[in-house]
Amino acid sequence: MEFISICFLSFIFLMFFSLISFFMGIYFLMIDYVMFFEWEIFSVNSSMLMMVLIFDWISLLFMSFVLFISSLVIYYSKDYMSGDYFINRFILLVLLFVFSMMMLILSPNLISILLGWDGLGLVSYCLVIYYQNIKSYNAGMLTALSNRLGDVAFLMAIAWMLNYGSWNFLFYLDFMKNDFEMAVICFMVIFAAMTKSAQIPFSSWLPAAMAAPTPVSALVHSSTLVTAGVYLLIRFSPLFSETWMSSFLLLVASLTMFMAGLGANFEFDLKKIIALSTLSQLGLMMSILALGYFKLAFFHLLTHALFKALLFMCAGAIIHNMKNSQDIRDMGYFSIYMPFTISCLNVANLALCGFPFLAGFYSKDLILEMVLVSYVNVFIFFLFFFSTGLTVSYSFRLFYYLFILNMNQSSFNSVTDLSLIMSKSMFSLLIFAIVGGSMLNWLIFPFSFMISLSLIFKSLTLIVCFLGGVLGVLCSNLIFFSSNKSLNYYLFSFFSCSMWFMPMISTIGVVYYPLNFGFKLFKFIDQGWTEFFGIQQIFSYFMKISSFFQAIQFNNLKVHLSLFCFWVLVLVLTLFLI
Numbered sequence: 001m002e003f004i005s006i007c008f009l010s011f012i013f014l015m016f017f018s019l020i021s022f023f024m025g026i027y028f029l030m031i032d033y034v035m036f037f038e039w040e041i042f043s044v045n046s047s048m049l050m051m052v053l054i055f056d057w058i059s060l061l062f063m064s065f066v067l068f069i070s071s072l073v074i075y076y077s078k079d080y081m082s083g084d085y086f087i088n089r090f091i092l093l094v095l096l097f098v099f100s101m102m103m104l105i106l107s108p109n110l111i112s113i114l115l116g117w118d119g120l121g122l123v124s125y126c127l128v129i130y131y132q133n134i135k136s137y138n139a140g141m142l143t144a145l146s147n148r149l150g151d152v153a154f155l156m157a158i159a160w161m162l163n164y165g166s167w168n169f170l171f172y173l174d175f176m177k178n179d180f181e182m183a184v185i186c187f188m189v190i191f192a193a194m195t196k197s198a199q200i201p202f203s204s205w206l207p208a209a210m211a212a213p214t215p216v217s218a219l220v221h222s223s224t225l226v227t228a229g230v231y232l233l234i235r236f237s238p239l240f241s242e243t244w245m246s247s248f249l250l251l252v253a254s255l256t257m258f259m260a261g262l263g264a265n266f267e268f269d270l271k272k273i274i275a276l277s278t279l280s281q282l283g284l285m286m287s288i289l290a291l292g293y294f295k296l297a298f299f300h301l302l303t304h305a306l307f308k309a310l311l312f313m314c315a316g317a318i319i320h321n322m323k324n325s326q327d328i329r330d331m332g333y334f335s336i337y338m339p340f341t342i343s344c345l346n347v348a349n350l351a352l353c354g355f356p357f358l359a360g361f362y363s364k365d366l367i368l369e370m371v372l373v374s375y376v377n378v379f380i381f382f383l384f385f386f387s388t389g390l391t392v393s394y395s396f397r398l399f400y401y402l403f404i405l406n407m408n409q410s411s412f413n414s415v416t417d418l419s420l421i422m423s424k425s426m427f428s429l430l431i432f433a434i435v436g437g438s439m440l441n442w443l444i445f446p447f448s449f450m451i452s453l454s455l456i457f458k459s460l461t462l463i464v465c466f467l468g469g470v471l472g473v474l475c476s477n478l479i480f481f482s483s484n485k486s487l488n489y490y491l492f493s494f495f496s497c498s499m500w501f502m503p504m505i506s507t508i509g510v511v512y513y514p515l516n517f518g519f520k521l522f523k524f525i526d527q528g529w530t531e532f533f534g535i536q537q538i539f540s541y542f543m544k545i546s547s548f549f550q551a552i553q554f555n556n557l558k559v560h561l562s563l564f565c566f567w568v569l570v571l572v573l574t575l576f577l578i
Contacts, residue, residue: 069306265393276394280387295445306433370451388468
């Protein structure tokens, strides 16, 4: 009863604040209004500790989406996690996670952003290791240590910002645009955002974090942890646009998008395929942000949150019914067994591909057309459009395995759509995955975009999507692989599936060698030479002095010395009197 009340109260509370935040965001957008709140926590003489919050249309709209998805995830967890004895702890961890995200969204101050930033890192570690096994512990350690690299860069940015007298970075963006010190701060923030949003070479932790429960994955990979870096760069975008940092970010993000799309086509774990699609979309957001279109990046951030949360919820329902099997080769024929869940999954997949008039179409089509009219070279142009084709390819590959192939797990199964709570959560997101893109397009952009292109360029997006879909179906067709042609390209498959060997590099380079080096330093320096020449030598020296004085105190020498001193004193007095 207590669990039901906590779930229900959290759901109502988050949904209520989501609606308030959404309507306030629309109102602030219409009247172009920004509100700052300064709360003086305490004051000592002339020194004040202030807490600053910013309310503008970006923070309010993003906060409303985070709260909306969080409320549905908690409601979804009521059924998905019903067998867990410690469900209250799980709900409280999710609420703490959401609170950390709110701190990050509403703060224009680097110090208060750090509280939310580190809160996300700490709580995400607790959620990744929630299922307590070796795989979860390894994934949690990789996640925590990869993100700590970015936290160090963020701390360095905070230390460097002492030069300005305040950590409210929003007040300095336009004033210090061409300043060297602000460029250093901006590069540190970009580095921190690259770790949090899992860009190359920090990409390996994102698929590993799939060890967390599926409701957590739906929340983390749609609107919270991985999007924190993108959101922070949206705030800092005036600083690095049209500088060498934007070119650097564009290259890294485009390669991340390409690498994730390629890897998803060779993956067989359902949750990892969706995680790699998240990584691909994060690369898309970062790259369009590097080109200077921060509104487009924010637009895609919101639309992506809707259909990606729906994708994870559908995947969770399927895994729940498949006795916790995540291998897509075991799955099939779900259009008969789970028609509603698989319909929601199909709509979310089509929205991800940019199918016309679904949520992803409005943002992805606009992004690709803006790339066509932007000043980019052939390599970046190729990465953008080829990665878009790969997105459609792995989506149709997933469709083929789940819809067309037969069930391979067991002859007798109980795969059904009977969970009413899960269905309600998915249906709520389904509506927004269909109409959310057009709604946000009308709100964020007050006028229609008129991008004039030639016929071939205008049709290029649809052509690439169509070719990607055909490639996905062909590559997943078992008849196509009947002669085991895939084994001829085993090395390429292994290279692509292992994310260009990044997990091995990360675990060895980020976890094993640094920890091993730290252990050796501790063993040979802290507990070795420093101990021998430091405290042990001082201890030995004082012991010897103490033993000497103790020997004097515990023998008759002190009696003879006192008599000798007495007679010397008598002799001196006698001589003085004479």
